[in-house]
Amino acid sequence: MEKKSVPSLVKDQQLINKRRQQIIKGAVRLFIEKGFHRTTTREIAKESGFSIGTLYEYIGTKEDVLYLVCDAIYDEVTERLKKQLHTTGSAINRLEEAIRAYFLVIDSMQDEVLVMYQETKSLPKETLPYVLKKETEMVAMMEEILADCKKEEALDLTEKEMKLITHNILVAGQMWTFRRWAIRRHFTLEEYINLQIKNLIHN
Template identity: 55%
Template sequence: MKKRKVPASVKDPKLLEYRRNQIIKASVRLIKEKGYHRTTTREISKESGFSIGALYEYIGKKEDVLFLVCDYIYDEVNERLESNLDTTKLKGIERLKVVISSYFRVVDGLQDEIIIMYQDVKALPKDALLYVLNKNNLMMESIEKVIRECVAEKIIDLNEKQIKLTAHNIIISGHMWAFRRWALKELYTIDEYIDLQTDQLLLGLLRQNEK
């Protein structure tokens, strides 16, 4: 997918990436505390460690900050999922377990970012929103691909709608670790949560196969 460009007057790609990472981290801290709409670009620039004028060397408008946060989240998720799948020789259900575990661990490391994305993504302009939604589709396709491999190996028996719903269930189960963390962390470690959710997800798939 073609990368959506955010306006910048800085031409050095390494400096641009470094400063934007500062902006993303600062923005997440502020938005978590105050919310996106109550956070100002002046506050973001101060938290990032440079002037408001310098901030606008790396973005064009405030919505670009939210876009950079959302884009960063999906890049991290997709890269880690692909990396874990590329390095494993496992197949079938064991490969699906790797997908679930990898995704949940990414969520564990990006809890605040994921909550912000869900709460504020609607504030993005239409073109940015469509781009972010397409990034979500790429993530879904990675998970669906592994589920289809299990179907092809006749480990589970699902039709196309069931495959897509299973992928959505995996996504939502992962996100629940972020949304319900205040309650779940009183009960489970991340390892326990992964094991229990994986068992429940796979039990439902294998039962479906028995029908």
């Protein structure tokens, strides 16, 4: 049970997937522009390229759209990140590259990531765990590499420190989106990445 199942009146699973891709794409654009609450289902349907009736063939409630969106963004971030992860080299190098890759992915999807973080609180209660689980998976991914660093004695950290640094890494990535109004006045992405890496692990 990886995903929460969103109800659909349609049988053809392929069609469902296709339509939901359309929905997600349309909705993300709108949520970025005006937020979840200020976006109407009519707008979502229109932006997705079909009628309001059709929209409701593929979702049960408006909140389902939000879940689909958050879920999809998480998937994409994780997916892209995984593709960038090195599997060879020293752990410390792999960590650095992982952080860099993560920040780059975040930057390339900044609007989406921002939406995801800002609207998480509006998710239907039952779906929240599914989304948090994805976060937890990302935490685990990073933590694993950190653990390798420890094993290779590149870093000397307690378990707790490892946990904390992992969260700090993830938050540092998110910061790049939700504090951009302040941060980008002072740093380019490259500068930001390099300085954060230095601060996070090289000290």
